[in-house]
Amino acid sequence: MRVVAVQDYRALSVAGADAIAEVIGAKPSAAVAVATGNTPLGAYDELAGRHRRGELPTARLRVFQLDDYVGVRPDDPRSLYGWMKRAFVDPLGVPPERVVRLAGDAADPEAACAAYAQAVRGAGGLDLAILGLGLNGHLGFNEPPCDASAPTRVVTLTEESVASSAGYWGSREVVPTRGVTAGMDLLLAARRILLLVSGASKREILRRALLEPPTGALPASHLQRAADVVVLADRAALSEELSGGTLES
Numbered sequence: 657m658r659v660v661a662v663q664d665y666r667a668l669s670v671a672g673a674d675a676i677a678e679v680i681g682a683k684p685s686a687a688v689a690v691a692t693g694n695t696p697l698g699a700y701d702e703l704a705g706r707h708r709r710g711e712l713p714t715a716r717l718r719v720f721q722l723d724d725y726v727g728v729r730p731d732d733p734r735s736l737y738g739w740m741k742r743a744f745v746d747p748l749g750v751p752p753e754r755v756v757r758l759a760g761d762a763a764d765p766e767a768a769c770a771a772y773a774q775a776v777r778g779a780g781g782l783d784l785a786i787l788g789l790g791l792n793g794h795l796g797f798n799e800p801p802c803d804a805s806a807p808t809r810v811v812t813l814t815e816e817s818v819a820s821s822a823g824y825w826g827s828r829e830v831v832p833t834r835g836v837t838a839g840m841d842l843l844l845a846a847r848r849i850l851l852l853v854s855g856a857s858k859r860e861i862l863r864r865a866l867l868e869p870p871t872g873a874l875p876a877s878h879l880q881r882a883a884d885v886v887v888l889a890d891r892a893a894l895s896e897e898l899s900g901g902t903l904e905s
């Protein structure tokens with residue numbers, strides 16, 4: 657695992673874009689799982705600029721939605737699919753037929769999860785998982801407690817995640833209580849994982865995730881056992897122990 661410290665959110669966005677562009681440059685048909693949330697938005701903007709300038713070919717990219725709410729249609733303002741489309745898929749010019757949804761609005765969400773997992777496996781696994789860190793240590797909607805082998809599935813959102821989502825949508829009342837998420841099994845098997853972390857509110861959970869023994873109580877701690885993890889964090893998100901750089905794991 658490599659921990660890369662950058663000064664601030666702007667630097668995080670540029671470095672995040674560099675890390676994503678590196679994978680796409682090496683493999684234009686890369687299979688990439690794309691987080692929503694606020695943290696990666698600056699990196700996606702930066703990538704969109706590069707795409708507009710003709711510096712980032714995306715016609716062959718394969719995009720996999722990371723998570724969504726159960727019962728929320730793609731045209732609903734709360735849809736994470738819609739968010740991913742607006743923030744990543746459209747500005748980067750990814751052809752719609754190369755985007756795999758994780759359909760929380762399906763009549764049978766468990767079957768949609770199984771179809772999604774099959775699609776990831778059919779693509780030969782993920783080349784890159786772009787992830788953010790939840791205040792409760794979740795990755796995607798892999799809520800605690802959660803094993804490293806947890807499959808793509810329907811989950812009940814924790815109080816903390818409902819509260820974070822309320823920050824996106826205005827109030828807790830409009831936040832669904834269940835979600836669908838790419839499994840920890842698929843994410844941890846990604847050939848590269850990029851975890852983007854910004855701000856002092858994430859400092860303590862990031863420290864525990866990277867430095868304390870891996871535990872299901874803190875899903876992001878499973879990253880310690882993944883093959884190729886780059887943690888990009890700004891100074892505000894880094895405790896003193898983590899500011900030094902590479903962590904042996």
Ligand code: F6R
Nearest residue numbers: 691692693694695788789790796
């Ligand atoms: C969103 C997602 C979540 C977020 C996490 C951090 O698709 O999977 O796990 O990455 O909750 O959210 P922000 O970046 O808004 O702090």
